[in-house]
Amino acid sequence: MVTLTADIVAAHVGNNKVAIADVPLVITAVHTALNGLQAKAEPPAEDSRREAAPSKWKRGTSRRTI
Template sequence: MDDSTAKNEMLITLTSDIVAAHVSNNSVAVSDLPLLIQNVHAALAGLDSPAPAPEVRQEPAVSVRASIKPDYIVCLEDGKKLKMLKRHLMTHYQMTPEDYRAKWNLPADYPMVAPNYAEQRRSLAKKIGLGTSRSRKKK
């Protein structure tokens, strides 16, 4: 007799013993017996499989507070110093800014761009007139 046959016979024997003990001490409808047998057998068969590995929580490369500097933002995934985080997240981790914020439990207003770089872009936009309404010439 090979190992798998012996294991199956042992599972059947244990299942029948457990179901018989349960039925002798509890009232079970005849229509519920097949389901009871199936559940007990599945539970016993599942004991042989290894337990799932506990989920390892990733620690950030730096603290959230230390990740925002005037000239760069530090990626919590890998510790890289970047001016713009959004593209880095998508190309290396296939994460959107929302996914990133959710993973690291960051506030909705957590920046994806370094503060000085954002200010530089803002002043450039103002200089070329973006965000202002044009006045039309009247005929």
């Protein structure tokens, strides 16, 4: 996570005018945003996954065509 944060901040600072005093704020903002994305990216629990019931399939669709 630290390497990705550093790469993003380096690219941003390299392509935009950023005051030296604002660099720590940019680092914190990027790191916080990446941590938020990581927390949301966790897969759902296995028990919540289930196969669709045949009644939910479109008309004319058989199990062989899926």
